[in-house]
Amino acid sequence: MISRSKQLFERAQQSIPGGVNSPVRAFKSVGGTPIFMSHANGAYMYDADGNRYIDYINSWGPMIMGHAYEPVIKAIKDKAVLSTSFGAPTELEIEMAELIISMAPNVDMVRMVSSGTEACMSALRLARGYTGRNKFIKFEGCYHGHADAFLVKAGSGMATFNIQTVPGVTAGASMDTLTAPYNELDAVAELVSENKDEIAAIIIEPVAGNMGCIVPVPGFLEGLRLICDREGIVLIFDEVMTGFRLAAGGAQERLGVNADLVTFGKVIGGGLPVGAFGGKKEIMQCIAPLGNVYQAGTLSGNPIAMIAGYTLLKTLKDHPEIYAELDQKTEQIHAGLESVFNKLDHPFVINRLGSMISVHFSDKPVNNFTDAASANNAMFNRFFHSMLDNGVYLPPSAFETWFVCHAISELDIQHTIASAAKFN
Numbered sequence: 232m233i234s235r236s237k238q239l240f241e242r243a244q245q246s247i248p249g250g251v252n253s254p255v256r257a258f259k260s261v262g263g264t265p266i267f268m269s270h271a272n273g274a275y276m277y278d279a280d281g282n283r284y285i286d287y288i289n290s291w292g293p294m295i296m297g298h299a300y301e302p303v304i305k306a307i308k309d310k311a312v313l314s315t316s317f318g319a320p321t322e323l324e325i326e327m328a329e330l331i332i333s334m335a336p337n338v339d340m341v342r343m344v345s346s347g348t349e350a351c352m353s354a355l356r357l358a359r360g361y362t363g364r365n366k367f368i369k370f371e372g373c374y375h376g377h378a379d380a381f382l383v384k385a386g387s388g389m390a391t392f393n394i395q396t397v398p399g400v401t402a403g404a405s406m407d408t409l410t411a412p413y414n415e416l417d418a419v420a421e422l423v424s425e426n427k428d429e430i431a432a433i434i435i436e437p438v439a440g441n442m443g444c445i446v447p448v449p450g451f452l453e454g455l456r457l458i459c460d461r462e463g464i465v466l467i468f469d470e471v472m473t474g475f476r477l478a479a480g481g482a483q484e485r486l487g488v489n490a491d492l493v494t495f496g497k498v499i500g501g502g503l504p505v506g507a508f509g510g511k512k513e514i515m516q517c518i519a520p521l522g523n524v525y526q527a528g529t530l531s532g533n534p535i536a537m538i539a540g541y542t543l544l545k546t547l548k549d550h551p552e553i554y555a556e557l558d559q560k561t562e563q564i565h566a567g568l569e570s571v572f573n574k575l576d577h578p579f580v581i582n583r584l585g586s587m588i589s590v591h592f593s594d595k596p597v598n599n600f601t602d603a604a605s606a607n608n609a610m611f612n613r614f615f616h617s618m619l620d621n622g623v624y625l626p627p628s629a630f631e632t633w634f635v636c637h638a639i640s641e642l643d644i645q646h647t648i649a650s651a652a653k654f655n
């Protein structure tokens with residue numbers, strides 16, 4: 232019998248390009264039919280055919296406590312009846328800003344937006360406006376949303392589908408984008424000296440999650456900080472994945488390196504469309520209406536989005552033990568997968584920091600995009616389907632990190648490891 236997901240996918244392709252509203256969801260690289268979800272609770276997602284999956288995507292991060300987290304759902308319900316949008320300021324926006332500032336280091340002021348893409352493109356514009364310079368450096372395999380200037384050697388779906396150049400992005404829009412390999416400080420130093428006084432910003436995922444999980448080598452982020460200080464370059468940490476996930480203060484707190492501007496998304500919205508960018512007061516004051524760097528949004532600071540994000544962040548702030556527990560759960564998954572894979576013939580690398588983890592089937596360390604791309608990603612695709620058949624839902628690409636949620640149980644972890652043991 233043809234599954235309901237298959238039927239829905241057939242139908243979706245008639246009215247939605249590729250049948251999906253974001254490319255990686257289409258399963259194109261792993262093959263097979265994308266699974267249409269009907270509902271989710273805690274660590275589990277349920278598909279349109281009634282199958283249950285242990286979820287390791289968690290909406291790509293926001294569901295850090297698990298799906299349908301009761302306090303967030305209740306807050307949304309209570310708020311919705313008071314109107315879902317004003318287009319005028321509200322007290323809740325101040326509370327949200329104050330909460331973010333109290334959690335994230337080096338954020339004196341913050342502006343809310345509606346996605347990570349918007350946060351990153353606004354932060355880049357701001358860094359350019361503040362410095363009066365045009366060029367910026369990004370890293371191969373890092374993804375900063377789909378604004379034109381960032382679609383150069385980008386990770387996530389661009390890497391998954393091996394898209395080198397994007398039709399529609401003009402040469403003008405990307406000519407000031409310089410790229411360097413992740414974890415290679417010398418390459419950055421060289422770019423900076425070749426483009427003396429022309430670089431506005433260095434933007435980086437302080438722990439990369441869009442080429443699988445890649446952890447910065449010791450000294451790399453510290454080295455970027457020194458270069459930026461010396462050259463008057465704005466250091467932007469794209470904490471859309473890592474923010475409020477690796478610690479209450481994100482990667483800045485966890486790794487002890489300071490950024491000038493920070494972008495947020497994913498966890499910050501508790502599952503609603505929210506992003507934010509913030510940083511040093513001196514820089515943030517350049518934004519309109521204080522300065523002339525223009526940035527705006529009809530639904531920015533939307534009350535439903537704000538109450539969802541606020542409720543989740545407040546939980547994380549008030550219960551710091553959540554981070555230790557997330558780490559411990561993910562450590563257990565890490566150790567379990569390692570012992571299972573050690574019995575297989577395939578070489579593998581597991582990268583992890585906190586509750587971000589991924590597997591590359593590679594015989595050498597995976598520290599940058601070239602390493603990730605040269606791994607046996609056909610094997611990853613088989614692994615993905617093998618896990619899916621056992622009710623474990625991993626990201627459908629080797630170029631994505633997995634996200635562990637707090638709701639995952641001991642039994643779920645054991646089931647995950649036992650499922651991996653069936654792979655051959």
Ligand SMILES: *Cc1c(COP(=O)(O)O)cnc(C)c1O
Nearest residue numbers: 346347348374375376471472496
């Ligand atoms: C997801 C992501 C973005 C883009 O966020 P959207 O909300 O999808 O626009 C930007 N940067 C990083 C590091 C991301 O993981």
